Amino acid sequence: xxxxxxxxxxxxxxxxxxxxxxxxxxxxxxxxxxxxxxxxxxxxxxxxxxxxxxxxxxxxxxxxxxxxxxxxxxxxxxxxxxxxxxxxxxxxxxxxxxxxxxxxxxxxxxxxxxxxxxxxxxxxxxxxxxxxxxxxxxxxxxxxxxxxxxxxxxxxxxxxxxxxxxxxxxxxxxxxxxxxxxxxxxxxxxxxxxxxxxxxxxxxxxxxxxxxxxxxxxxxxxxxxxxxxxxxxxxxxxxxxxxxxxxxxxxxxxxxxxxxxxxxxxxxxxxxxxxxxxxxxxxxxxxxxxxxxxxxxxxxxxx
Amino acid sequence: xxxxxxxxxxxxxxxxxxxxxxxxxxxxxxxxxxxxxxxxxxxxxxxxxxxxxxxxxxxxxxxxxxxxxxxxxxxxxxxxxxxxxxxxxxxxxxxxxxxxxxxxxxxxxxxxxxxxxxxxxxxxxxxxxxxxxxxxxxxxxxxxxxxxxxxxxxxxxxxxxxxxxxxxxxxxxxxxxxxxxxxxxxxxxxxxxxxxxxxxxxxxxxxxxxxxxxxxxxxxxxxxxxxxxxxxxxxxxxxxxxxxxxxxxxxxxxxxxxxxxxxxxxxxxxxxxxxxxxxxxxxxxxxxxxxxxxxxxxxxxxx
Numbered sequence: 029x030x031x032x033x034x035x036x037x038x039x040x041x042x043x044x045x046x047x048x049x050x051x052x053x054x055x056x057x058x059x060x061x062x063x064x065x066x067x068x069x070x071x072x073x074x075x076x077x078x079x080x081x082x083x084x085x086x087x088x089x090x091x092x093x094x095x096x097x098x099x100x101x102x103x104x105x106x107x108x109x110x111x112x113x114x115x116x117x118x119x120x121x122x123x124x125x126x127x128x129x130x131x132x133x134x135x136x137x138x139x140x141x142x143x144x145x146x147x148x149x150x151x152x153x154x155x156x157x158x159x160x161x162x163x164x165x166x167x168x169x170x171x172x173x174x175x176x177x178x179x180x181x182x183x184x185x186x187x188x189x190x191x192x193x194x195x196x197x198x199x200x201x202x203x204x205x206x207x208x209x210x211x212x213x214x215x216x217x218x219x220x221x222x223x224x225x226x227x228x229x230x231x232x233x234x235x236x237x238x239x240x241x242x243x244x245x246x247x248x249x250x251x252x253x254x255x256x257x258x259x260x261x262x263x264x265x266x267x268x269x270x271x272x273x274x275x276x277x278x279x280x281x282x283x284x285x286x287x288x289x290x291x292x293x294x295x296x297x298x299x300x301x302x303x304x305x306x307x308x309x310x311x312x313x314x315x316x317x318x319x320x321x322x323x324x325x326x327x328x329x330x331x
Numbered sequence: 332x333x334x335x336x337x338x339x340x341x342x343x344x345x346x347x348x349x350x351x352x353x354x355x356x357x358x359x360x361x362x363x364x365x366x367x368x369x370x371x372x373x374x375x376x377x378x379x380x381x382x383x384x385x386x387x388x389x390x391x392x393x394x395x396x397x398x399x400x401x402x403x404x405x406x407x408x409x410x411x412x413x414x415x416x417x418x419x420x421x422x423x424x425x426x427x428x429x430x431x432x433x434x435x436x437x438x439x440x441x442x443x444x445x446x447x448x449x450x451x452x453x454x455x456x457x458x459x460x461x462x463x464x465x466x467x468x469x470x471x472x473x474x475x476x477x478x479x480x481x482x483x484x485x486x487x488x489x490x491x492x493x494x495x496x497x498x499x500x501x502x503x504x505x506x507x508x509x510x511x512x513x514x515x516x517x518x519x520x521x522x523x524x525x526x527x528x529x530x531x532x533x534x535x536x537x538x539x540x541x542x543x544x545x546x547x548x549x550x551x552x553x554x555x556x557x558x559x560x561x562x563x564x565x566x567x568x569x570x571x572x573x574x575x576x577x578x579x580x581x582x583x584x585x586x587x588x589x590x591x592x593x594x595x596x597x598x599x600x601x602x603x604x605x606x607x608x609x610x611x612x613x614x615x616x617x618x619x620x621x622x623x624x625x626x627x628x629x630x631x632x633x634x
Contacts, residue, residue, distance in 0.1 A: 041407040042373050044343040066403040067370045070345050090435045092406045100369040100399045107602075122437030128431050132393045132424030134473045170437045299410075 030159075030179060030331040032254065033152065034295065035071035036321045039238075039260050039274075040093050042067065043299035047325060048093035051256070052077055053177055053233060055159040061085040062175060062235050068097035069104055075326050080110060084154065086161070087118040088237035089172035095122060101130050106137045113140035113276065117153055117161075119171050136269035147260035150248065156180075164248050164256075166239035168273045174237055174245075176252070177331075186278050190223045204261050212319055233331045240280040246286030254331040255284055256323065262305065262314050274295050277309045281316035295323035332359050332536050333482060333634040335557065335628045338374035339599065341570060342541075342563050342577075345370065346540055346602035350628060351396035354559070355537060356480055357381055359463040361449050364388040371400035378629050383413060385465065387457065389464070390421035391540035392475035398425060402432050409440045416443035420456055422465075422474050423448050429436055442562055453551065461484075468553050469542035471527045471576045476550075479555070480634075482533035493526045537592075538633045541599065544582040549589030560599050560624065561586055562597035566609065580612045584586050584619035598626035 031054050036047030048065025052072075059081040061068075067127055072079045079101070084087045085094050098116070105114065123143050130137070144153060146163055154161040158180055163173040183205035186246065191201070196218075200210055210218040234249050236257040249255060259281075260274035275283075277294060284292035296307060306322055313320040321329070335355050335414075338348030351368025362384040364371075375382045382404075390398050401419070408417065413438070419425065426446050433440070447456060449466055457464040461483055466476040486508035494504070499521075503513055513521040537552050539560040552558060562584075563577035572579045578586075580597060587595035597616055600609060609625055616623040 040410050042376070067373060068399065070370060073345070088584055090437075092403060092432070092436055095401045096399075097369065100395060103395045103399070107343050118437075121431075125431055125435060128424075129395070129428055132422075132428060132473075135395070167446070170435075215525075241444070 030177075030233070032233060032256070032293075032331060033075065033077065033328040034325050035068055035075065035077075036063075036065050037297060037323045037325055038093070038294040039258075039296045039298055039300045044302050046297065046299075047071055048096070049237075051096065051235065051298060052082070053235075055156075055177065055179065056154060057081070058083075058158060059245060060161070060177070063088055063237070064101060065093045066094075066096040066100075069101045069170055071325070072101075079105070080112075082114070083112060084115050084117060084161075086175050087116065088120055088166075088174065088235070089100075089120060090121050090125075091168075091170065091238065094237070095125075097267065098122075098125060102126065102137060102141065103133075103135065105139065106135065110139045113142055115142040115144055117144045117146060121222040121330040146171075155274045164234075164236075164245065166237060166245075167242055168238045168240065172238055174239070175235045176232060177230040177234075181230055182227040184220070184224035186224055188243045191261070194218055194223065196223065216221040231331045235285070238274060240273040241275050241282075241307075243286060246283055249287035249289060252287060252289040254291050254293060254329065255287065255289040256293045256295060257283055258296035259309060259313060260296050260298050262301070262309055265298075277312040278316055279318060284317040284320070290319065292317050292320040293323050293329060294320060332357060333480075333536070334631045335559070335596075335634065336380065336631040337366050337628050338371055338378065340368075340379075340598040340600060340626045340628055341396070342561075342599045344366045344602045347605050348375055349600065349602075352540075352599060353400065354538065354626075355385070356538075358459070358480065358482065360384070361386075361461060361482070363460060363464070366391055366397040366540070367399075367401040367404060368396045369399040369403075372404045374628070375404075382408070382626050383415075386415060387418050387420065387464075390419065390425060390473060391469075391477065391538070392424055392473055393424050393428075394471075394473065394541065397540070398428075401425075402429060404553065405429065405440060405444065406436075406438065408442060409438065413442045414533055416445055418445040420447045420449060420632070449474075449611070458531055467537075467539075467548065467583055469548075470541060470545055475541055477542070478538045479535060479552075481535040482535075485530040486534055487523070487527035487530045497521055497526065499526065513528060534634045539583075539586070541577060543576040544578050544585075546586070546589060549586055552586065552590035552592060555590060555592040556598060557594050557632065558590065558592040559596045559598060560586055561599035562612060562616060563599050563601050565604070565612055566591065568601075578614040581619055584616040584623060585622070587620040593622065595620050595623040596626050596632060597623060 033052040035050035038046035049063040050068040257280040261269040335357040338353035341349035352366040353371040560583040564572040
């Protein structure tokens with residue numbers, strides 16, 4: 029299971045019923061939060077997401093629409109007696125922002141709050157059981173990164189019928205899944221390929237947060253299964269997009285095409301656009317990259 | 332016109348559809364915000380309150396459920412091109428909290444942000460055309476105040492019929508409204524009482540934020556027209572209330588009775604209570620002080 033749930037798809041300020049940025053990435057039983065705009069904890073409740081299953085929060089950059097909801101979420105975790113540690117993956121300034129608020133409110137969190145400060149280069153920041161998360165550097169008005177979630181290589185699939193035929197003991201199955209050959213007590217080698225089938229492919233999700241148009245990103249996103257790319261503006265607003273270090277629908281779609289991703293999801297819509305504008309934005313992107321979808325709040329998308 | 336609109340009536344964390352604390356006090360054309368929990372700007376939009384008419388925000392204390400929405404509101408004001416100054420009446424720590432967030436987000440507000448740090452005694456903090464606002468010190472786990480809004484003395488009412496009979500010129504009306512006698516060109520004095528009627532009484536609203544039970548408050552709240560008093564807990568939870576420096580329904584009602592206020596409004600309900608508990612809380616308070624109402628989100632109450 030590898031799905032992305034959208035909690036907020038708006039940029040800058042809440043408007044037209046849309047919320048500032050936040051997403052949940054679920055990989056099997058693990059939940060990860062990306063960005064945490066104001067009201068994210070209410071969105072978690074509204075969409076019945078189990079917030080206690082989140083142990084890692086990734087903040088792409090320190091513009092308010094991507095982190096203003098974090099301190100409130102931390103406060104709520106503490107008031108509701110969270111005990112397990114929580115790690116924030118963020119730029120260093122966020123620690124000062126959290127610390128000063130805890131200090132003045134006299135709050136002591138019940139749980140351990142850990143920080144993993146983001147590097148200045150493109151590198152892996154977290155290795156988990158089922159997924160590996162890395163950053164790519166973007167170009168925005170302040171330091172900003174994207175996050176790539178890549179499933180770890182999966183186990184090869186055991187062929188039950190072959191296992192029975194070759195009388196393979198249960199104790200050997202794990203090493204077979206990992207691709208090792210089977211050696212029986214007499215030293216006879218049975219080739220792994222005879223006993224297993226290829227593993228399912230490892231899927232990948234890339235979250236490209238606020239950035240100016242960066243064609244060189246495409247190389248780093250080659251073959252991504254689901255690419256979320258900000259498309260703050262319609263194509264008509266290309267000048268405004270460039271001024272604010274954002275992208276248009278067309279630019280997001282060009283990146284998707286250059287990177288040959290499987291699917292593109294656009295979001296971070298300018299607060300000025302109403303509901304009906306979003307359909308227009310989708311159409312614009314689809315002219316360049318047909319397999320494009322809108323990120324809609326409360327919806328979950330399979331990677 | 333003197334009304335209070337409730338934006339959030341919950342304590343600690345958002346729950347059961349309720350939001351953390353915020354209120355709007357409207358005195359004629361002036362809007363004042365008291366406290367600004369997470370999501371307050373969304374509530375302003377939901378209830379169609381003209382946020383640009385707010386020039387003063389009062390923050391009772393620095394627990395997150397009373398201020399986490401402020402930085403987001405400031406950010407929105409700036410992004411939506413507010414130009415007129417805004418004054419925050421608060422404890423000093425809040426400036427550091429705002430400053431550090433502006434610093435790391437690289438934001439420069441378009442408008443002037445002024446601070447009026449709250450005093451440690453009970454005193455007037457703002458004199459406006461129609462209303463005077465003062466603080467009363469409360470006792471909570473950190474420094475905390477209540478706010479009292481008192482309408483300034485109103486003009487005496489001109490009796491049109493008398494004005495005509497005594498042939499009073501229009502130029503003299505303002506001083507008559509203020510209570511001065513009329514002196515005609517011959518030096519004849521016409522007593523003000525002959526020409527005017529008593530002014531309407533000046534109404535008062537008191538917002539008693541988070542506090543332990545403080546009977547000595549009653550003296551300071553004598554004759555208040557509408558008293559908002561926190562009633563975080565039901566009477567059964569009196570021990571928990573004392574531990575957390577909060578009040579029960581009964582304690583809030585006792586203050587109202589001791590102070591002989593006209594009406595009591597209770598709020599800041601514990602996040603654990605569901606809708607139906609609020610009715611029970613109302614009944615508890617009414618047993619002590621019959622003219623009690625609940626503060627309900629989106630509702631406006633005349634002072």
